[in-house]
Amino acid sequence: MAAVDPLVVEGLSLRFGAVEALRGVGFRVGQGEIFGIIGPNGAGKTSLLNVVSGTYRASAGRVHHFGVEGSRQPRHRLAGRGIARTFQNVALFGDLTVLENILVGRHQKMGAGLLSCGFAWPFVRAEARRHREAARAALAFLDLEGVADAHVEALPYGVKKKVELARAIAMEPKLLLLDEPLAGMNAAEKQDIAASIRRIRDRFGTTVVMIEHDIGLVVALSDRVMALDHGEKIAEGAPADVRRDPEVVRAYFGDGGDALDIAGHA
């Protein structure tokens, strides 16, 4: 039987009063793909990710996760279905340690109660141990073991962003949604995160959908790219083709832009 695509989006529209944040956006993401979403400020990228992850309800259109209609599912159900996301701004608990933050993510996946309950049943202890092992494995995969017991608020921004990624992969997602994973980082940190995203896909076969402003890295990292402008899809395809697409260049730079400009945009 043919594999079902992890994400199929059809005719999505979203309105905020008079603002049409999304207008009839549709696309498909195949198993194990890294799919980049680009577009100038206000293009609708975050709105799209919010609809895909069930945070917002679309005015029209559908989202299918692994063949199941998902746009009306509550967010915690998405976690149980193998979908994890990170946020544009760091969304960790600053007063908890890195390891504790990862365990909170696991908790979301496995359902409430188990980690916090006081029972000493052997199966509960075994379950808690399994969560810890999975959390530590996620940290090790991203070379973060050294900060496992550090409080998140004490960490540099670039490390916090990486911890968010670790928290997401500790949920063992089949589909990973990343909202500007490289934002606010220096060049070395960006390269590190980009390499980590690729390693996650290569090692676990995770499908990745990523919004990102750094066009150079999106093009280098993605298998396919989609560009939005004013809530509409204006291009989709091979990263290098989308970057050169006249509509995309115009969206970023107006009529005076040319393809060389966007090639260097970061």
Ligand SMILES: Nc1ncnc2c1ncn2[C@@H]1O[C@H](COP(=O)(O)OP(=O)(O)OP(=O)(O)O)[C@@H](O)[C@H]1O
């Ligand atoms: N909660 C909201 N209420 C009202 N308008 C909103 C809301 N969220 C987004 N918008 C509007 O919807 C449009 C799309 O915004 P969105 O944040 O999705 O764009 P974006 O491409 O993610 O932008 P950026 O790159 O700046 O993050 C914008 O006009 C924005 O002002």
